[in-house]
Amino acid sequence: MKKIFCILLQMFCLSPYLVAQFDGAVGTDDCKAIHCKDKRIIAWATSCEVIRGYQDIALKDHGLVSYGKEADAIGAANDSDATRVISLGDGGVAVLQFETPIMNHQGYDFVVFENSLNDHFLELAFVEVSSDGIHYVRFPATSNTPTDKQVGGFGSLDPTKINNLAGKYRIGWGTPFDLSEVEGDDKVDVNAIRYVKIIDVVGSIDTLYASHDTQGQIINDPYPTDFASGGFDLAGVGVINNMYTYVADYKSTSFKVYPNPFHDRIQIEGEDNAEVFIYNNVGRCMVQTRKTDESLYLNLQHLSKGMYIIVLQSKKRREYMKITK
The missing domain is CATH 2.60.120.260 (Galactose-binding domain-like)
Structure with a gap:
C-alpha cells in the first residue's frame, strides 16, 4: 500500500x-x-x-x-x-x-x-x-x-x-x-x-x-x-x-433619448448625475458633458448626418444607445 x-x-x-x-x-x-x-x-x-x-x-x-x-x-x-x-x-x-x-x-x-x-x-x-x-x-x-x-x-x-x-x-x-x-x-x-x-x-x-x-x-x-x-x-x-457590436445587442434600461432619429436637438431622460459621451461611427468622442437632472437637452446641430452612440456613465452602471441624425 x-x-x-x-x-x-x-x-x-x-x-x-x-x-x-x-x-x-x-x-x-x-x-x-x-x-x-x-x-x-x-x-x-x-x-x-x-x-x-x-x-x-x-x-x-x-x-x-x-x-x-x-x-x-x-x-x-x-x-x-x-x-x-x-x-x-x-x-x-x-x-x-x-x-x-x-x-x-x-x-x-x-x-x-x-x-x-x-x-x-x-x-x-x-x-x-x-x-x-x-x-x-x-x-x-x-x-x-x-x-x-x-x-x-x-x-x-x-x-x-x-x-x-x-x-x-x-x-x-x-x-x-x-x-x-x-x-x-x-x-x-x-x-x-x-x-x-x-x-x-x-x-x-x-x-x-x-x-x-x-x-x-x-x-x-x-x-x-x-x-x-x-x-x-x-x-x-x-x-x-x-x-x-455591443450596442447592437444592448437595450438601455435606465435612460431614454428622443427624438430618434433626430434633426438638431435631443432630450435625454433618466438617471441623473452621469457623464454623457456621444461617439461617431469611428469611435471619436464628439460630445462630452454631465447630466445633473432627470432631463438633459443637447443641441447637436454641429454633428453630420449619420449614426452615433450615446454612453451614459454613472457610479452604478454604463448604458449605451444608438441614435441617428
Whole structure:
C-alpha cells in the first residue's frame, strides 16, 4: 500500500508538462484559431509603434532585428504573404491602437496574427491590453513545453502545450483573446480597450534571459533566431467586439433619448448625475458633458448626418444607445 501511495505521490508531483493540455493546430478538434477572413472580425488596428528587440539577446553586439515596418502590422492580416509583417526580435514590443475601443462582450474580443509557415514552428508573444496607454494588464499565459532541452532556432513546438500566447497558429490563423480573463484591474477598463501590446517571448531557457509564464515556468520556444527577422513576426490584430457590436445587442434600461432619429436637438431622460459621451461611427468622442437632472437637452446641430452612440456613465452602471441624425 505504501508503495502505491508513493507512486501516486510521484505522479501528482510530476512536472505540469504532463497536465493541462490545450487546443491543437488548425484543423484539429476544438481548435480555437480564427481565420483572418472570418466575418466576426469587424475592424483592425489603425496604428502601430514598435521597439525592436535584439537578434540574439545573449549576443547584443549582433544588433537589433530590422525586418518589416510598422505599417505592415496595420490593417488586415492575410493567409498567403508571410513577408507582410514586422519582426520584434528578442523581447521586442509592439503597441497597437484602434479607432473604436475594443469591448468585453460574448466570447473572444480580438485576435492576434503571426506568420508561421507551418503548425509547429511557433514564435510566441505575450499580450497585454490598456484603456489609457499607461496601465496595462497581461493575459494569463501557459507554456508546458519541457525545458530540459532548448528548442532550436528552427525547432518545433506542440501547440497543445501552449495557451494565451500569440503565435500559436500558422499564417492566416490568429490567436483569440477574451477580455473577461483580465477583468478586475481598476486601472484598466475592459469595455474601453484602445491599446494592445505584443511582447516577444525570449525563448531561451537560460535563466539570465528566459521569459516566464503566469505559473513561473520558463517558456521554451525557438532560440536563437539570430537574424534580421528574428522573434515574433506581427501580422495584425483584428477586432471582434467593440462598441458597435455591443450596442447592437444592448437595450438601455435606465435612460431614454428622443427624438430618434433626430434633426438638431435631443432630450435625454433618466438617471441623473452621469457623464454623457456621444461617439461617431469611428469611435471619436464628439460630445462630452454631465447630466445633473432627470432631463438633459443637447443641441447637436454641429454633428453630420449619420449614426452615433450615446454612453451614459454613472457610479452604478454604463448604458449605451444608438441614435441617428
